[in-house]
Amino acid sequence: MNLTPIYRKYGTKILIIPLVAFVLFAYLATVNPGISYGIDFKGGVRVSFSSTHPVPVDAIAEKIRRELGVPEVSVVPTEVPGTGKYGGIVEVVFPDDLFTKGGDASDPTKDFKDAVIQIIKSEVPDAENIVIRDIVPALGAKFWELAVKMLLLAVFLLKVVVLIAFRHNTPVAKVLGVLLLDVAVILLAHFKVLDPLVALAVILIDTVALAIIAPSATPAVVMLWSSVFDALGMLALMAVFNVPLTLQTIMIILMMVGYSIDTDIVLSTHILKRSEREEGDEYERAGRASSTGLHMSGTTLVSMLFILAVGYLTRNLSVIRIGMVMIFGVVSDVIITWLFNAPLMIAWVRKNASNA
Template identity: 25%
Template sequence: MGIKSVLKGLYETKYKAVLLVTLLLIPAAFGILLYSKATTGEYFQKGVSLKGGDTYTIPVDQYVPVESLQDRLSSRLPNADLTVRGISEFGRLTGITIEVADATEEEVISSLRAEGIRIEDGSYSKESIGASLGASFFQQLTIAIIFAFLFMAIVVFITFRSLLPSMFVILAVFSTILQALAVTSLIGIKLSTAGIAAFLMLIGYSVDTDILLTTRVLRRKEGAVMDRVYSALKTGITMTLTALVTVTLAYFLTDSEVIKQIMLILTIGLVFDLINTWVQNVGIIRWYLERKERARNG
């Protein structure tokens, strides 16, 4: 018996056990976020655009070890929260950006010069975001996500006109967002406004595949349940894998750190969307249909 047959057997006959594993990912994600809150004071790390601080863009015409530079600057500025990134064009380093909070301009520039980086007065740019403005951005984006979920729930309910199937879709989308957020927290991504926008994009993509599945399985009556599942799965997997390849290539090909963060979050989210749509939601829908069938026959 090949691996494909074993996996198909698990998918078709042991779906409740596999469903339980996917449901356990939800408390695991909550655990990661709560641990981050307990140890750092935040559920996830925020970038300068969300918590306030300064962003320096500095052109360079010399070799700069970007990764080690951040560690050395952190040792020189122990009270500062900073991130160093390189700016490249056609594979050649042309500048660096430094996002920093709790450090003055004089401290940052003098520390860079002490590391041997040549910086002429007036050759670099500085953008500042106040703490209150960053907090305001974060609050507004949080409200946007809440309203996105609310309107998504309304549209889903109008589409299916049944509470439980609508709740199944919402649970799958919520699981995807929660688990993607937990992974970004776990690997130390400092979320910017662009990162929050990526989560909004992820809501739209995730609900799309879940509605595809639910519509095919619940509204169509021809064929067995698993035949309808496989019909939806073929279309949905093709959509998601195409998107995964696209965002993964974009992550490696772009030099923009903003786009990199968006693409990385989308990649993580799309992987979880595969699990939550085609394992979690399929398992819940099958359980729901089996209960309806037993109630009808009982």
């Protein structure tokens, strides 16, 4: 699909679509319904067991939700092919009021864990080799701290990659200055002098400052900020489809942000790095890039739908969530790359050409 006629006809008016989507995504991710946090961050109990019969996944999950009043339940069946050995892994997020209730003062989770075990045994009478692992809220806080630091480092490395890709458009001295500031901020966050979220905000804001002091770096800055949009879009769709935020989904989000940067580089290569083989004006070059990029997205989407189908057929919730987040990433990337970055870069190229 070539978007040249659309770019030529509507120009920067197209930006209305992604800007409205940005506001909508921000509302969905933060207000209603809001992103939910999985067992890694809220704390919970993880139970693994073996059995000689297939595990009734839906029955276990439904009974835990109904009797314990917890919405976040994951039941993943396990099987050793050809051996007749089955099993399952049950993850249940602790209720918000669990630690304010009465019960065993030394272990306020004991009654809750016992109830989970009883439900599993009621649905799987021959359950054996039961292993229980607690993920207490304190450990969840550690996981969250680790996730934010991982995100901080990922954003910095992403910035390095993008600036290298745009090295011919960015002044080296100013870029090094910004990157050195980022390194200092990351070190302060690592040694707990600065809150990691504040450090992340600083790294994103100094990227804008780079565009102000070095206007030629604008395409790189737009690309970096578009990765924020991509992540926000994925978080919003995760909130709508009730996919919780876990260490696993954070890694998938970062992977899909990297995929989005790839499509942005395809776009910028066509528009900004014109060669003798690149015929036509900036609209036609952007249109050819959109044709290539949308074919890539379509192929990727088919692959992700296959992963999602496998997850549903095997009733593997982890695979289902991976497939869903990847699909959300592709959808978000199409919006930001071809409806935001493309018209913005076309306008930037035309403005520079008229000022030349």
